[in-house]
Amino acid sequence: MPSVADLTPKSKPTWCPGCGDFAILAAVKNAISQLGLQKHEVMIASGIGCSSKLPHWVDVNGFHSIHGRGLPIITGIKLANHKLHCMVTGGDGDGVGIGTNHFIHAMRRNLDITYIMHDNQIYGLTKGQTSPTSEKGMHTKSTPFGVIEIPINPIGLAIVSGATFVAQGYSGNIKHLTELVKQGMQHRGFAFINVLQPCVTFNHVNTFEFFDSRVYNLQEENYDTTNKANAIIKSEEWGERIPIGVFYETRRSTYADELPQLKDQALVDQDISNINVEHIMEYLY
């Protein structure tokens, strides 16, 4: 079983000191280690953004792709080799900006994948523009007079799109986040974890202090994670109190479960050395 140290490659994160991404990296490594997974059994894909560099700093298989495309990349990987434990990390711009189409469709597909969205409500890597999750009125480099739109609600969007495990974590609580990542990875189906991840450099509104005084754990209250309608209402809660924890959990067969092509063997293990096409040619007579 790899320890957290084993999961730490030589190259060091290039994030700003104090960035909320460090906590997510720690939680991911903790979860892999605590679940007893071997390095080669895990694959992490990502898009582009500060957050999307995470795969470079966990010593498992990784695919750091392009902006917004971590989900389709992992979809292809998972279908090719469904034995791999598959995870995606990326930012809010990546997930619900440029990648929104994939976000929705990946959830209705319900592949057995864990998706961690680093929600810092800002574009970090491109140095501080508004994001789809920025609060209305927020002043950023691309919205110097304040954001006009209302933010996307990723949790609610995930629930209505068919994700079968939907949770919210917070970079200020690594222990809780580790548990969420573990639960997400153990969940059979699409697990979405939105992580409140302060960007200490460009988001001066949604800071650690901002969240510390607001977050509370749903699981410490009398909350039913199987009630979908209630979970959607809960996902709207943003103000004096901000919920973290599991919002919604359900069971549904995964996309791969419904493919007889995968019943005996992963695609990648299937022999292609001598495929016979004579009968299809015959059929065209």
Add this chain to the structure above:
Amino acid sequence: MEVSEILNKLTWKLGGQAGFGIMSAGLVFSRTLSRHGLHVFDTTEHPSLIRGGHNTYFVRAEDEPVYSQIWPLDMLVALNKETIDLHKNELISGGCIIYDGDEIKIDQEGLGRQDIKLFPVSILKMAKDCGGTALMRNAAALGACMGVIEGDFNTFEQVFRDTYKKKGQEILDKNIEIAWKGFEYARNNYANQYDKKIQQIHGAPRRMLINGNTAICIGAIKAGLKFYAAYPMTPASSILHFLAGHEREFNIITKHTEDEIAAMNMIIGAGSAGVRSMVATSGGGFALMVEALSLAGMAEIPLVAVNVTRAGPSTGLPTRQEQSDLQFIMNSGHGEFPKIVVCPGDPEECFYETFRAFNLAEKYQLQVIILSDKYLADANLTYEKWDTSPLKIDRGKLLNKEDLDKMSGPLDYKAFEVTQDGVSPRALPGHPNSVHRRTGNEHDEHGVISEDKNNRLAQMDKRMRKLNGAEAELPEPILFGDSDADITIISWGSTKMPVRQAMKFMHDEGIKVNHLHILYALPFNTKKIKQILQGCKKTLLIEGNKTAQMGHLISAKTGIMPDHEYLKYNAEPFYPEEICDQVKKILNR
């Protein structure tokens, strides 16, 4: 009236409103002629409409090889009046029109063509009398055609039953009954007035009737395709339909994705995990894929992408022909990375080149783009079954479990090792000694992001070197035809079909022509092509676009601009007759 017969040479066109079964009826007729032992070429024309537009299905059959459509039309089957108005002037003198005389009232005078024969058949009434639906009049129409040309009804019946197997016995029986009525009526009333006849050739080989898209599918299946992702787009969609229909039989996953961006990224994921993967689309869809194509170039992910061109720009003429994506495809993807662009010229090349594409993609860990077009996608040609015995899967430097077991640990493995041939050893995720990361950022040999200048040079040079190996193993371009020809036709892609047909005609007339078909646009074999062109007396470039895209490529690479060019961009394929005319004009014949 007694007529002297012309045996086993026929051109035929079925026309009518979209939504009235023109395409499937045409295919039945085409297959029927093929099963008579004839060589067949067929092609369709239809607007981008589900109902209401005008559809045609053209079939040409002969007892010697055919390569494309031709202009003169022998027999026109008109399911509506519009078909007659639009196509009567394509008919040769002595040609005939088969139509429903109860619905369409015409005479030769009104037509302005005294030299064509009118064969009215009450096809709708025949269908109704047998208790059939209006759509079943197509069976009566096809039966009538068979009657006029005195073909073998049993062969027709067998094709009909094979084609519509899924419809069930009862419906099939009814259709055959209706077809027989049409057959008998036409044979008894019109056969003796018509000179063209089709006869079963005994001992002719069994031939498949296959188009470019289907050939690509079979080539891909043979090559071990395991994952296919696509978003529907004419004229590529039939690839999706065919593969989806066969996915369980061959354990292939086909995925209709949310968009083309997803399709391309999914096959990149699947390719990185080690399965042979493909996408197919048309220009607009390909435009959405190119950002990811560039990722695949940087991360060295093998994949095969098919671009089935339609007339552009933008939505253009979605169901019609053009060869206007060559430069776009060759230059697709930002930055510089090695890729291969192959332009098959007929269904047979589609099959063999698709198979080869998968080997090339894995051997050189790069992207192979198959550039096809509407004409090639949909045109059916007859071939004897293709020989698959020489086709061997080659996965290049893919490390197997034993290779990986021998390594001391994952740091031993360099996914982007700088090698002499530019190709690095390839390991798939899933083995303890192959744990590595791929990225679209510039990276070092281990896949770690690096902006070091020397590393950049080493990695860029290594990637580009891969093309040298690929180029060396590709078939050299050749001159087809007379070695001392007076003129050389240069073309690429599907234009090969009408060019080869035109060459046959010109050969019969004693004109010496040869043909340079450029199969690989990338890597472009500059040395060989230059050598060929330098030896030509005159050259004529023929391509289906406005700006002579291949012409520019040739001149950029070889410094030689073709002497003459014949470009066509009216969204219709080339006809061999117009190619002959061009050649004759240049040669003053």
